[in-house]
Amino acid sequence: MIYHLLYPLHTTISAFNVFRYITFRTIYASLTAFLICVIFGPWLIETLGNMQVGQYIRSNGPQTHLQKAGTPTMGGVLILLAVSVATLFWADLTNYYIWIVLLSILGFGLIGFIDDYLMQVKKRSKGLNVKNKLCLQVILAIIIGALVYLCPNFDTRVTLPFFKNFSPDFGMGYILFAAFVIIGSSNAVNLTDGLDGLATGPMIIASVTYMIFAYVAGHINMAEYLQINYVAGCGEISIFCGAMAGACLGFLWFNAYPAEIFMGDVGSLPLGAALGTVAVITKQEILLVLVGGIFVVEALSVIFQVGFFKMTNGSRIFKMAPIHHHFELKGWPEPKVIVRFWIIAIALALISMSTLKLR
Numbered sequence: 001m002i003y004h005l006l007y008p009l010h011t012t013i014s015a016f017n018v019f020r021y022i023t024f025r026t027i028y029a030s031l032t033a034f035l036i037c038v039i040f041g042p043w044l045i046e047t048l049g050n051m052q053v054g055q056y057i058r059s060n061g062p063q064t065h066l067q068k069a070g071t072p073t074m075g076g077v078l079i080l081l082a083v084s085v086a087t088l089f090w091a092d093l094t095n096y097y098i099w100i101v102l103l104s105i106l107g108f109g110l111i112g113f114i115d116d117y118l119m120q121v122k123k124r125s126k127g128l129n130v131k132n133k134l135c136l137q138v139i140l141a142i143i144i145g146a147l148v149y150l151c152p153n154f155d156t157r158v159t160l161p162f163f164k165n166f167s168p169d170f171g172m173g174y175i176l177f178a179a180f181v182i183i184g185s186s187n188a189v190n191l192t193d194g195l196d197g198l199a200t201g202p203m204i205i206a207s208v209t210y211m212i213f214a215y216v217a218g219h220i221n222m223a224e225y226l227q228i229n230y231v232a233g234c235g236e237i238s239i240f241c242g243a244m245a246g247a248c249l250g251f252l253w254f255n256a257y258p259a260e261i262f263m264g265d266v267g268s269l270p271l272g273a274a275l276g277t278v279a280v281i282t283k284q285e286i287l288l289v290l291v292g293g294i295f296v297v298e299a300l301s302v303i304f305q306v307g308f309f310k311m312t313n314g315s316r317i318f319k320m321a322p323i324h325h326h327f328e329l330k331g332w333p334e335p336k337v338i339v340r341f342w343i344i345a346i347a348l349a350l351i352s353m354s355t356l357k358l359r
Contacts, residue, residue, distance in 0.1 A: 002089045022215060022235050025090040029239045030246030033086035037078055037250025045254060045261050048072035053120055055262050071259060074116045075251065076267020080109045082247035083274075087240050095236040100147050101277050102240075107140045108186055108273035112265035127265070137183050141273070145178030148280055155229055161287050161355040181285050182276035188295035189272030191302055191322050196259035197252055198324060198338050202294045202345035203271050204248045209291050209349045210278045211241035216356065217282045226356045229283040237278055244274060257335050287355060293348040294341050298322045 003025060006016050018024050048054075054070035083105060091098045111133065118127035128136075148154060149172070156174040157167040170177050193199035216222045218235025248271070254260045263271075272295065279288040289296055301323035308317050318326040327337045 001093070003092055022218075022238050026211065026215075026238045026242035029086040029090040030242040030249075032089055033082040033243040033246035034250040036082035036085060037247055038253055040078060040081075041075075041250065041254045041261070044075060044078050045072050048074060048261070055264075068259070071262060073262040073264040074113070074120075074266050075255070075261040076109065076112060076263035076265070076270070079247045079251050079263060079267050080105060080270060082250065083240070083243045086243035086246065090243075091239045092236050095233050096151060097233055097237055097281050098240065100144060100281065101237060101274055103147070104140075104144050104182065104277040105244075105270045105274040107144075107270075108137070109266055109270035111136045111140070112267065112269035115265040115269075134183075137186060137269075137273075138179065141179035141182040141186075142175060144182060144277055145175040145280070148178055148277075149175050153232065155231075155283065157229075158285060159229060159283055161290070161352075177285070178280045181280055181288065182273050184299070185276030185279070185288060185292065185295065186269050186272035188292065188299040189275070190265060190268040192295050192298040192324070193263060193268040194322055195324055195328075195334055195338050196257040197255050198341060199268055199271075199295075200248050200252045200255050200263070201338070201342040202292070203275070204245050204252070205342070205345045205349050206275055206291050206295075207241045207245035207248065209352060210275065210282060210284070211238045211245065212353065213282045213284050213287075214238045214241055214278065217284070228356065231281065231283055234282055237281055240274075241278060244271065257338060287352050290348055290352040290355075294345045298324065301326070 003019055006019050049072050053072060053074055055068060055073040084102060087098065087102060093099075111128075115127035115133060127133075149156065156171055157169045158174075158177070159167050189199055189203065192202070214237040215235050216226060217228060217231045218233060218237070220230050220232075223230035251261075251263065251267075255263065275292065276288065279285050279291075284291075299322075301318060302321045304317055305321035308315060319329040320326055324337050324341065328334060332340075
């Protein structure tokens, strides 16, 4: 919006030429989203508290978490607002990819909102049943995958890190592959959101990483130099990624230990889906496993725990899943688990960026 209002004035006032630069608009999209969260955060916390929209703690979780019961939840609404407003303000709204990522974050946000709302109505820690929740995710993810597939000249080949000359082409099957990436990412972030700021920190790191990937993939000279897929128009996605990073950073102001508010499914599901959608658009789908390594490990810990439990009639690999609870039950203080996971996320992001040159 601001881009469309002010950039045309550059013909008469040269200073407005700065709005053509993606880097400039990305910085201010990040700051806009950050300020929206910081300014409106206290009001939202008070409002949710007055409405008694509080977190329900599962009875079989760590006992130390029982004291968190009643903490305002559904704070992800603020993240969605901040990301959407900042993107609409600073992005080029004629860009096809911008509308796809907005559909992703708002669509999955609606699913998360329904889930959280039902939790409040039922007064327990479960909202939508697993079947209905997954069904809604699959439908929306396939729609998003199809929209990406229909983009003019979009490459359906999948790039594998460290392999320069091996890029399998999925053809129309790419739609299902993209849907799998989006759903997997969405649920992985959702499972990670179990401690104060645990999901928010790695989301900031992953968003910044993909902000760089999007900018490089959308710059024909850089893409050619680094021998990665050039995606015309993809650079504009950097602004969306910057907005996600800024919104999460602003939300972390209140979500850091001890949390004053939780994001709920209305925050974690759409953030993960948006990250997966960005990975698909930037043609760095497989690299998401490394960039979002924390999310992947959290999801796998649940899958392995449940599978092993069923196969062995009650035996467990971890003390509790997701894996962050395992370390809690081993005696790690919650802040230590959180910060160490953040450190690992930073290391994984640095390794993933190094793959741009390791081909």
